[in-house]
Amino acid sequence: MRPVWWGFGLLAALTLLLALHPVVAAGEPSGGHQAVQKGDCAMCHVTPGVAAPDRAGSCVSCHEWVRSVSQNPSARAKAMEFFPLWPRYERNVASYFAVPDLGVAAARLDPAWIQEWLGNPHDLRPAMPETMVRLGLSSAELGEIAAWFGAQQVPVPATPTPDPSNIEAGKNLFATRGCIACHSFGAVYPGPGIPAAPDLQHSRKRMKADRIVAWIQNPTALHPKAIMPNLGISLADAIQLRDFLMLADPGGSTAKAPAKLTKLPRPSCDGSSPPSSTPTVRWEQVESQVFGKICVHCHMDPAQNEGRAGPGNAGGFGWAATGIELQSREGVAKHAPAILEAMLRRREELPRDVVLPGQIPANIQRPTKPGMPLGLPAIPDADIQLVATWMGEGCPG
Ligand code: HEC
Ligand code: HEC
Ligand code: HEC
Ligand code: HEC
Structure with missing residues (x-):
């Protein structure tokens, strides 16, 4: 009989072997806060004001745990004894290693974009296999979430209106100042970059012009947990980079749906006839x-x-x-x-x-x-x- 990896053994081992995630400071209770809890955002995201679920209830921390154990020879030997399917687990676990922190997202993204996108999300990070889930929340609840996130933004200085004459200079800076090591920009710089970094073709919809400049100059000034490093970009260069990101044509073709799969056998598992006596698949x-x-x-x-x-x-x-x-x-x-x-x-x-x-x-x-x-x-x-x-x-x- 195949042992059940998922059950008590794994849960008990998790509790014994590992400390829980730190609990995030509680935020003001509000409609947005409630909707964030209803939407289970913290199963995948570090979420401001919401405690991380325990490892057995978090898509992120359990996957990270599997990977960390597989990289530690003595923990791995113990895990192999405990879970006979361990080699399969470590071979298969591939998702939820770079899910964005919602505090960092709230600090820079436009609340209006957040609300619209949560209602109909699309892929943002070409090097990340998983995507944001479709939520079963009402548009009123999505509005409350967006407003709650928006209230967490620090003010940023005003900057000049984006200027098309900066596009060329900004494009050069993008290639020479290290941005392409992490980011793609549509078909102009197709990357794919690192899993955590978004394709910057979307930023003109996601962020206000002034905030893009402030972010490029110093991401951790907007949120201490930003992954993007401070690259020492001057204000003048940040403005040129911003104008490239906001005004250049990202090019690229629209992603296409695969052709319909036809001629699939119809399921016949309702017990009206016995299963095949010579099955080809078990x-x-x-x-x-x-x-x-x-x-x-x-x-x-x-x-x-x-x-x-x-x-x-x-x-x-x-x-x-x-x-x-x-x-x-x-x-x-x-x-x-x-x-x-x-x-x-x-x-x-x-x-x-x-x-x-x-x-x-x-x-x-x-x-x-x-x-x-x-x-x-x-x-x-x-x-x-x-x-x-x-x-x-x-x-x-
Ligand atoms: C099952 C996992 C999962 C859950 C649950 C989930 N998300 Fe996400 N979310 C993701 C992933 C993965 C991404 C990255 C998508 C991408 O970049 O293409 C993402 C991206 C986002 C982004 C964009 C952030 C950025 O930096 O680009 C926002 C905003 C967001 N999620 C909000 C929410 C909110 C609010 C909830 C709860 C109501 C929620 N998510 C629940 C997996 C999840
Ligand atoms: C208790 C630990 C644990 C938790 C919690 C957990 N996973 Fe996993 N996950 C695993 C293991 C182990 C595998 C490998 C399973 C296998 O191949 O038999 C896996 C594999 C997967 C895979 C296929 C491989 C990949 O990474 O793409 C997906 C998809 C997945 N999990 C999604 C989720 C989602 C979504 C959640 C949260 C709702 C979640 N997991 C929570 C341990 C966990
Ligand atoms: C990240 C979590 C997640 C993963 C992974 C997942 N599901 Fe679901 N599934 C859900 C949720 C949430 C619902 C409820 C959605 C709804 O009400 O339409 C659901 C609903 C369903 C339904 C009911 C749809 C209907 O007709 O009402 C089926 C069938 C289903 N899932 C099959 C699958 C299969 C097969 C897989 C693997 C290939 C899978 N699910 C993987 C979360 C998940
Ligand atoms: C070491 C990797 C790395 C480098 C180098 C880097 N970034 Fe980032 N950048 C990121 C990550 C990761 C994020 C997502 C937010 C975070 O930091 O947590 C991000 C976010 C952004 C955003 C917000 C976009 C959005 O739509 O959310 C902008 C704008 C940006 N980067 C511009 C730049 C520019 C311009 C450069 C070059 C001067 C650059 N980045 C270099 C990793 C990097």
């Missing part, structure tokens, strides 16, 4: 490639996890509970048709949520329900095909 394979590797992190079986069910099962990010656990074969079989549809919906969202270096996010009509896996790249076509084949064979064990 549960073990779809578990290790899709459901156990990715989906279970939000769709847990509470019976195997001390009552924890995850945001995709018990509700989260503002969405209501679905009751869908994807940890057991039975749980997956029960929702086979909806699962296949949800995975196909994610492909439709890709041109907005996965934007490669040099591309522009597409404006698309999103499916009403979010595609799955939420906030992550779509399951590769070969794996969707594999899942469909397994479902067509009656979801054999």
